[in-house]
Amino acid sequence: MNFGHLSMSQLDSLACKISNLSQLRQFHAQLIQNSLHHHSQWVSLLISQCTRLRAPPPYTRLIFDSTPRPDIHVFISMLKYYSNLGSAHFNQVVSLYQKLQCCDLRIGTFVYPVLIKSAGSKGIEFHAHVLKLGLASDPYIRNAIMGLYAKYGPVENARDVFAEMHERTLADWNNMIFGYWIWGNKAEACRLFDIMPERNVVTWTAMVTGYARMKDLENARRYFDEIPEKNVVSWNAMLSAYAQNRFPEEALKLFDDMMNSRDQPNETTWAIVISACSSCGDCSLADSFVQKLNQKRIHLSYFAKTALLDMYAKRGSLQAARQVFDELGVSRNTVTWNAMISAYTRVGDLASARELFDKMPERDVVTWNSMISGYAQNGQSALAIDLFKDMITAADDPKPDEVTMVSVISACGHLGALDIGNWVIGIVRKNHIKLSISGYNSLIFLYSKCGSMDDAKRTFQEMTTRDVVSYNTLIAGFAAHGHGMEAVKLLSKMKGEFVEPDRVTYIVILTACSHAGMLEEGWKVFESIKAPDADHYACVIDLLGRVGKLDEAKKIIDDMPKEPHAGVYGSLLNASRIHKRIDLGEFAASTLFELEPHNSGNYILLSNIYASAGRWDDVVRVRELMRKVGVKKATGWSWVEYKGKLHKFIVGDRSHERSDDVYRLLAELGRKMRNSGYMADKTCVLRDVEEEEKEEMVGTHSEKLAVCFALLVTDAEAVIRVVKNLRVCWDCHTAMKMISNLEGRKIILRDNNRFHCFSDGICSCGDYW
DNA sequence: CTAGGGTTAG
Known part of the structure; x- marks a missing residue:
């Protein structure tokens, strides 16, 4: 196609026929080929097509930036483009406006309404600007400002501007109604609807979305059915009302009606x-839709394609999702990238997620949140916090919001990093981020995991509304601290406040009872569970097993209505170790070796049972079995927080800058221990991984390294807080008691199970006696 | 009118 001999009006009608992005790109290429892209009218036309086709921002901006001398129409079409995107591109709009001022163009008042609307939620920042310019009384500018206050609040400002208006358009009434609905003022919205001089389909649709927002689907439907002349938007409003309120079946039923209508x-x-x-x-339903769409050759917008991508991702078809992502090409926007990133983090593919994150042209809050929560949910709390630090130091990047904070606070909780956690809480305060229930829940989690139960309780009490997670989190905190009674009390409190316990509630309550040795209370709770699942059985086996009722426990396993899983046998195996029951231990272990042959913990437990009975041949046999199956003893990290940084240690690792000092102190402590009569106990065998450290005391576990580091750097009054990501084992537990006694220090060790408070050679936990 | 991100248990 050659544009050279086409007239302007011919080109114009050609542009309006463009129906997708690739055609647009061809058209653009043709303009460039014919050197027409320097002409503002063509650029302006092109950008309006971008608006119509919802082309992605980087592409549209490229068109704009490649125009040497844009005129006012190019600016206006670019601003209109941003205002049509819906989401705020404030920085872009501001830079456009600055550029506009530099261009020495005559700026008429008609620019300002477009400018205000295009800046999204931040458009209000132009309010002061137009006041300063003395333009605030211009009717069109007033309309724009009113609409903005209606959408982004405070709605009272909108009401005031609306009240002072001399002439109101139908759009003003509609905007005001829309605003009242957004701010939850149903009464005012309905009042305006009743008194307004005329209504159109937008008015009716606003009522439908308004009621849908209040989750009042019946009234939404009532208004929908009354709409004199529906259009696609009305149908879509009702469809999304169903879809967003979790009535997808109703949505699909309505969709059928729509297909039979003229819309x-x-x-x-x-x-x-x-x-x-x-x-x-319903994957098959979705598939049949996609098939139908393909058959009819219906073009899906990048909006719909992002939904498609997300659908594939949530169903686990990562390749299909990626294919949609790749096909979108230049039409990808931030949301598309975000959807793909979270698709990867959902399956734990952090490397692929991070690759996209680094490659992205523009990142918004959700991008950062997806990546940060991706790390946090895949056990990479430290990386989550590091990325958060990047986020707040990066100049151009968005400010963190509540979702960010929830992930980061939770990450701090997992690490037991209270100092960093408090720093994060400071950021919440400084940025005036309002915390919702989830935010408070994450605080309760942080405090519980850091051993500050008073703060956890205080936070819980400060909440005006609590959900089931609030209760579960605090109960889990009590469970880890061995506060069984407080946990049980909370269970009745939540019932009194009409918060329905869920399966997690029962897991944490049973764990609490088990840790506190509260057999009767725990059993009562277990019996009250309507439909206990395998996890609940695992807890109750642990409860019975710990107090020595192993035969009863075994009988319960035999009579279980559901198939027992590894956790159930794990509880039995652990109880067999505590109570030296070789028969049941062998039974549980042999089942576990089939269920999860690569879990080293099971082999270790069994060999410890044999060792405690002096059956060394069997110990060797288990060790050989491990070698044959190819399982290695898991090695865990331990860390201490010091001066806002985490100092991590692991068996055999000497990369820490104070390692030499740490090992020297360790050797010294080992000598002191032996002198005071402590003998390496033979019950903790299978210490192969620690062979290299034979010379030190009983194997050098990571928590001992962390404690030695803390002994070196902190003063004598400070409490040493160590966190381990695995369960502390018996001989290390014993060593901790000795160290606390020898050094006269209080040591708090949190493993992935519970808190151990060592002082004067005693530990608060009742687990290792 | 539409697409993407968050908290708890073992």
Whole structure:
């Protein structure tokens, strides 16, 4: 195609026929080829097509930036483009405005409404600006400002501007109604609806979305059915009302009605329908839709394709998701990238997620949150915190929001990093981030995991509304500290406040009872569970097993209505170790070797049972079995927080800068221990991984390294807080008692199970006697 | 009117 001999009006009608992005790109290429891209009118036309086709921001911006001398129409079409995107691109808009001022163009007042609308939630920042310019009384500017306050609040400002208006357009009424609904003022919205001089389909649709927002689907439907002349938007509003309120089946039923009406679905419709399928969990239905769309050769917008991507990702078809992502090419926007990143983190592929994260052209809060929570949820708390630090130091990047903070606070909790946690809480305060229930829950988690139960309780009490997670988290904290009674009390408190316990509640309550040795209370709770699952059985086996009722425990396993899983036999094996029951230990272990042959813990437990009975041949046999199967003893990390940094240690690792001092102190402590009569106990065998450290005391476990580091750097009054990511074993526990006694220090060790408070050679936990 | 991110248990 050659544009050279086409007239302007011919080109214009050609541009309006463009129906997708690749055609747009061809058109663009043709303009460049014919050197027409220097002409503002063509650029402006091109950008309006970008708006119509919802082209991605980087592409559209590229078109704008490649224009040597944009005129006012190019600026306006670019601003309109941003205002149509819906999400705020404030920085871009500001830079456009600055550029506009530099361009020595005559700026008419008609620019300001567009400018205000295009800046999204931050458009209000232009309010002061237009006041300063003395333009605030311009009717069009007033409309824009009113609409903005209606959308982003405070809605009172919108009301005031609305009240002072001399002439109100239908759009003003609609905006005001829309604003009242956004801010939850149903009464005012309905009042305006009743008194307004005329209504159009937008008005009715605003009522539908308003009621949907209040989750009042019946009224939403009532208004929907009354709409005199529906359009696609009304249908879409009702469809998404169903989809977002978890009635995907209703949505799909309505979609059928829509197909039989004179309104045909548009791209938005497809986005809603696809996400409805995705939340339905009905893969085959979604597939049949996609098939139908392909057959009819219906073009899906990048919006709908992002929904499709997410649907594939949530169902676990990562390749399909990636294919959609790749096909989107230049049409990808931030949301597409974000959806793909979270698709990867969901399956634990952090490397692929990070690769995309680093490659992305523009990152928003959700991008950062996806990556940070990706790390946090895959056990990489330290990386989550590091990335958060990057986020707040990066100049151009978005400010953290509540979701960010929830992930980061939780990460600090997992690490037991209270100093870093407090620093994070300081950032929450400084940035005036309002915490919701989840935010408070993460605080309770942080405090519980750091041993500050008073703060955890205080946070819990400060909450005006608590959900089941609030209770579960605090109960889990009590469980880890051995506070069984407080846990049980909370269970009745939550019932009194009509918060329904869920399966996690029962797990944490049973754990609490078990740790506190509260057999009767625990049993009562277990019996009250309506449909106990295998996890609950594992807890109750642990409860019985710890107090020595192993035969009863075994009988319960035999009579279980459901198939017992590894956790159930694990509880039995552990109890067999505590009570030296070789018969049951062998039974449990042999089952476990079949269920999870690569879990080294089971082999270690069994060999410890044999060792405690002096059956060394069997110990050797288990060790050989491990070698044959190819399992190695798991090695765990331990760390201490010192001066806002985590100092991590692991068996055999000497990379820490104070390692030489640490090992020297360790040797010295070992000598002191032997002199005071401590003998390496033979019950802790299978210490192969620690062979290299034979010369030191009983194997050098990571927690001993961490404690020695803390002894070196902290003063004598400070409490030493160590966190280990595995369960502390018996001989190390004994060593901790000795160290606390020898050094006269209080040591708090949190393993992945519970708290151990050592002082004067005694530990608070009742686990190792 | 539409797509993406968060808390708890063993």
